[in-house]
Amino acid sequence: MATYRSVFDAAELRAQFNAAGINTKFMASIWKYVLQNPGCELDEIPDLPSSAYRLLRTKFKPFTSTVHSVFHSTDGVTTKLLIKLQNGAFVEAVIMTYDTRLGKYGGKPRLGGPRSTLCISSQVGCKMGCKFCATGTMGFKNNLTSGEIVEQLVHASLLTNIRNVVFMGMGEPLNNYTALVEAIRVMTGSPFQLSPKRITVSTVGIIHAINKLHGDLPGLNLAVSLHAPVQEIRCQIMPSARAFPLEKLMTALQTYQKNSQQKIFIEYIMLDGMNDEEQHAHQLGKLLETFQVVVNLIPFNPIGSSSQFRTSSDQKVSDFQKILRGTYNIRTTVRKQMGQDISGACGQLVVNLPDKRTRENTSLLTDIEDLRI
Numbered sequence: 144m145a146t147y148r149s150v151f152d153a154a155e156l157r158a159q160f161n162a163a164g165i166n167t168k169f170m171a172s173i174w175k176y177v178l179q180n181p182g183c184e185l186d187e188i189p190d191l192p193s194s195a196y197r198l199l200r201t202k203f204k205p206f207t208s209t210v211h212s213v214f215h216s217t218d219g220v221t222t223k224l225l226i227k228l229q230n231g232a233f234v235e236a237v238i239m240t241y242d243t244r245l246g247k248y249g250g251k252p253r254l255g256g257p258r259s260t261l262c263i264s265s266q267v268g269c270k271m272g273c274k275f276c277a278t279g280t281m282g283f284k285n286n287l288t289s290g291e292i293v294e295q296l297v298h299a300s301l302l303t304n305i306r307n308v309v310f311m312g313m314g315e316p317l318n319n320y321t322a323l324v325e326a327i328r329v330m331t332g333s334p335f336q337l338s339p340k341r342i343t344v345s346t347v348g349i350i351h352a353i354n355k356l357h358g359d360l361p362g363l364n365l366a367v368s369l370h371a372p373v374q375e376i377r378c379q380i381m382p383s384a385r386a387f388p389l390e391k392l393m394t395a396l397q398t399y400q401k402n403s404q405q406k407i408f409i410e411y412i413m414l415d416g417m418n419d420e421e422q423h424a425h426q427l428g429k430l431l432e433t434f435q436v437v438v439n440l441i442p443f444n445p446i447g448s449s450s451q452f453r454t455s456s457d458q459k460v461s462d463f464q465k466i467l468r469g470t471y472n473i474r475t476t477v478r479k480q481m482g483q484d485i486s487g488a489c490g491q492l493v494v495n496l497p498d499k500r501t502r503e504n505t506s507l508l509t510d511i512e513d514l515r516i
């Protein structure tokens with residue numbers, strides 16, 4: 144079967160247009176038309192040169208991925224899209240909408256609220272192998288193309304008004320750097336026009352990529368999955384910490400902050416008895432006190448009965464937060480747990496076709512028209 148590139152694969156489309164002598168100004172109008180006419184054929188797009196139609200017909204598709212299924216969480220705010228890629232692999236994208244006007248839509252959350260956030264995947268699986276993460280247990284399958292990354296935004300935008308994008312789905316975005324940069328450039332350009340301030344890239348701490356990030360994509364938010372205040376604990380739960388030691392990571396973050404003049408988001412999963420004691424809060428406070436950061440304490444989301452981890456008690460989380468705030472004056476928030484019942488919460492994304500348990504516990508929509516408003 145012939146494989147096609149996504150029209151949202153900007154580098155490929157630009158290269159092909161340049162080679163054929165077609166003005167690249169037509170790219171944005173192609174994207175706009177596809178966004179407004181998601182079922183269209185590329186032949187229908189008006190006012191393109193004939194050489195562009197020939198090229199599009201043979202090499203490109205409006206979409207290379209499809210929404211296989213849509214799951215609603217009973218929390219009323221989380222919706223997970225299971226997306227099938229052209230190579231047959233699946234990735235997941237999660238919409239969180241905080242505008243939950245229930246009732247009119249049969250008890251389902253009404254999407255389209257003003258504050259929908261889309262959590263996007265960058266890889267099928269992940270090779271970093273963090274011990275607390277479901278995606279990490281899959282191993283690495285493949286990188287997404289920039290077109291496949293952008294298509295997640297397009298699929299979600301057809302359902303609701305996406306205001307923020309976070310790269311916190313499956314995969315390590317900085318391990319797929321070229322596609323990530325290309326995808327974000329498309330998202331921040333016409334016709335999407337997302338402000339870089341509304342895009343957050345979350346990383347386990349790939350130092351060489353952090354060093355390039357501000358130069359390539361100024362203005363976006365950087366979130367770092369720190370999860371431990373000392374190298375020893377980090378290595379126990381995140382094997383990648385051996386390749387990217389804490390001390391060198393902090394130096395890279397210092398430089399990033401100096402160049403970007405932006406605060407950095409620090410993600411810290413609260414793992415019972417592992418990294419949630421008072422001494423850890425003080426170690427973290429000392430590590431971060433010279434930075435402009437927001438620390439986000441994340442309750443651990445269960446990833447299966449075999450997991451060696453348990454989430455910290457509310458009391459421990461609250462004590463930890465008090466130390467960071469009170470002693471070190473560090474802005475510290477506690478992340479809400481959402482979408483657990485559809486395995487749509489942080490770290491629960493793993494490629495799995497809808498099983499019986501999931502179908503029973505959630506409303507599975509096979510027709511995405513049900514969601515469109």
Ligand SMILES: C[S@@+](CC[C@H](N)C(=O)[O-])C[C@H]1O[C@@H](n2cnc3c(N)ncnc32)[C@H](O)[C@@H]1O
Nearest residue numbers: 276311314315345346347368410443444489490
């Ligand atoms: C799935 S990762 C994807 C982005 C990137 N690879 C990273 O690690 O930052 C997004 C966030 O989910 C967190 N996470 C992973 N497993 C989790 C779990 N079981 N419970 C809560 N958060 C988890 C990660 O540590 C990270 O902060």
Ligand code: SF4
Nearest residue numbers: 269271273276279314
């Ligand atoms: S937490 Fe992020 S880096 Fe670690 S395995 Fe999961 S997706 Fe990969």
